[in-house]
Amino acid sequence: MREPWILVGALIDFVGVAIIAYALNVPFVLLGWSVAQVGLNFALAAGPKMKDDPRSVG
Structure with missing residues (x-):
């Protein structure tokens, strides 16, 4: 998730x-x-693994 x-x-x-x-x-x-950099790190760190996640749609 x-x-x-x-x-x-x-x-x-x-x-x-x-x-x-x-x-x-x-x-x-x-x-x-x-603060913005921390937020972007949170968001972008999870992004590349989305394609490898078998539960993700797409």
Whole structure:
């Protein structure tokens, strides 16, 4: 079951990008960038294995 990891990663990434969008100084941009990177790592780490998962559709 890799789909929940992709969904959670996308949500974390969204939060990170929102932090960047509303950042008023560099430390908040760095915080948002770090949060977004963690979210993308969650989402993208599960993606390549989707084709090997016998339970996945497609």
